[in-house]
Amino acid sequence: MAQPERNSILPTLAWSLAILLAMGIFFGLLVGPALTKGGAGTAHGYLPPQAPTDLTEFDAVKGRQAPGINLGQAVAGDPALKTWAKDEYGKICVACHGPAGKGDGPAGLALQARNFTLNEAWKNGPKLTQIFQTLSKGLPPKMPAYDTYTPAQRLALAHVVQGFMAFPKPAASAAEVAAMDAEFSLSAGVRDPGRVSVSVAAQRVAQESQATSLNVEALPADLRHLVRHAAKAGQTLVGLKGLSGANWTAALHAGAPANGFSPAVGALGGADWQRLNAALAVATQAGTSTN
Numbered sequence: 001m002a003q004p005e006r007n008s009i010l011p012t013l014a015w016s017l018a019i020l021l022a023m024g025i026f027f028g029l030l031v032g033p034a035l036t037k038g039g040a041g042t043a044h045g046y047l048p049p050q051a052p053t054d055l056t057e058f059d060a061v062k063g064r065q066a067p068g069i070n071l072g073q074a075v076a077g078d079p080a081l082k083t084w085a086k087d088e089y090g091k092i093c094v095a096c097h098g099p100a101g102k103g104d105g106p107a108g109l110a111l112q113a114r115n116f117t118l119n120e121a122w123k124n125g126p127k128l129t130q131i132f133q134t135l136s137k138g139l140p141p142k143m144p145a146y147d148t149y150t151p152a153q154r155l156a157l158a159h160v161v162q163g164f165m166a167f168p169k170p171a172a173s174a175a176e177v178a179a180m181d182a183e184f185s186l187s188a189g190v191r192d193p194g195r196v197s198v199s200v201a202a203q204r205v206a207q208e209s210q211a212t213s214l215n216v217e218a219l220p221a222d223l224r225h226l227v228r229h230a231a232k233a234g235q236t237l238v239g240l241k242g243l244s245g246a247n248w249t250a251a252l253h254a255g256a257p258a259n260g261f262s263p264a265v266g267a268l269g270g271a272d273w274q275r276l277n278a279a280l281a282v283a284t285q286a287g288t289s290t291n
């Protein structure tokens with residue numbers, strides 16, 4: 001009697017496994033990518049909405065060999081940058097660190113921005129070399145990196161920070177200064193790779209994606225209504241390149257209409273899906289060659 005009972009458990013186990021597997025595939029293919037996409041937009045979510053400065057916007061800089069800085073002068077406090085640094089602090093840092101460096105700027109309280117007057121809670125530390133580290137790399141996720149300033153400007157800002165200290169300014173040793181010089185190639189100078197602001201970069205990506213835009217005219221007339229937004233649809237197809245057959249169909253349908261396709265794709269029969277798939281391949285190439 002025990003024999004048939006044991007046998008009847010096997011199919012149940014097999015089905016459970018199959019269902020688990022199907023859920024895994026569904027999550028991996030559809031839900032997972034959707035989640036990461038949603039998350040990408042909140043990368044700077046820690047910045048309060050009224051943050052006065054948009055850290056992603058700055059003038060484009062062409063790549064060049066930056067000359068080395070006069071390290072001794074910058075560490076002692078470059079008189080030529082003193083006024084600039086004070087003004088810059090008053091424009092940028094003040095929002096979080098406050099006018100007297102107490103961490104009480106309008107955006108600083110909620111973020112618990114460092115109070116520069118006290119000798120406590122420092123993570124990198126209050127030495128000039130340590131503040132330079134903080135400005136160069138930031139303290140993720142709340143304190144942004146300010147590496148768009150030149151090294152000499154960052155050191156001048158570090159002096160402003162030290163100016164707020166209501167405790168004896170700790171001095172960096174010669175070895176610490178030398179280590180900073182080596183790490184950031186300060187006196188030797190660095191090759192600046194050049195940079196563009198986020199909005200310019202986004203514009204370029206958009207232009208490039210135009211190149212993969214769909215040529216809707218190249219589709220059979222009865223399928224054209226399935227494309228709502230040619231550029232988005234073109235991008236979607238690039239993203240779906242690794243998929244085939246039922247996976248491709250399911251992903252395309254699941255992403256509509258945000259992916260540039262009409263939800264009406266859900267009503268297509270198997271043969272029409274194949275026609276659409278083939279026509280899209282042609283239309284994407286037609287779109288590329290016209291750009």
Ligand code: HEC
Nearest residue numbers: 093096111112113114122123124125131134139142143157
């Ligand atoms: C958007 C708000 C914000 C702005 C703007 C900002 N900071 Fe900060 N800063 C923070 C926060 C928050 C911390 C504390 C981070 C932590 O504890 O992880 C911090 C910490 C620091 C520290 C201490 C690092 C340590 O060792 O603990 C220094 C130095 C500093 N900021 C300098 C500056 C300077 C100089 C500027 C302007 C160029 C500036 N910050 C602009 C938010 C900001």
